[in-house]
Amino acid sequence: xxxxxxxxxxxxxxxRACSAMEIIxxxxxxxxxxxxxxxxxxxxxxxxxxxxxxxxxxxxxxxxRSTVRDMRAEYKSGEVELTVSFNEDVVNKLTRxxxxxxxxx
Numbered sequence: 001x002x003x004x005x006x007x008x009x010x011x012x013x014x015x016r017a018c019s020a021m022e023i024i025x026x027x028x029x030x031x032x033x034x035x036x037x038x039x040x041x042x043x044x045x046x047x048x049x050x051x052x053x054x055x056x057x058x059x060x061x062x063x064x065r066s067t068v069r070d071m072r073a074e075y076k077s078g079e080v081e082l083t084v085s086f087n088e089d090v091v092n093k094l095t096r097x098x099x100x101x102x103x104x105x
Contacts, residue, residue, distance in 0.1 A: 005033045010066050014087060017050040017063035038064060064087075089094065 008027040012018050018026070041047035050065040061064050070085035
């Protein structure tokens, strides 16, 4: 995760949701790298789709938001300790979304 592209994506999406194109332009990163990292981050739950936008001409794109506010790794006595602070805005939105989709039996 210590590469510049990964860090730029997480920084860009910590405070507000961004589209892949916004990240590409804002961070001056290659499109293929951004899309590959976004896919991996979504799979790893480091990014979440905050919403899907449909343009007037029917095209869809996702707005991504980092689920992590702060992450620290520390190596102590032969073990790695990882401390994660979650982006509460995103966690709360996802919790509300999943709760609203729950089917009553």
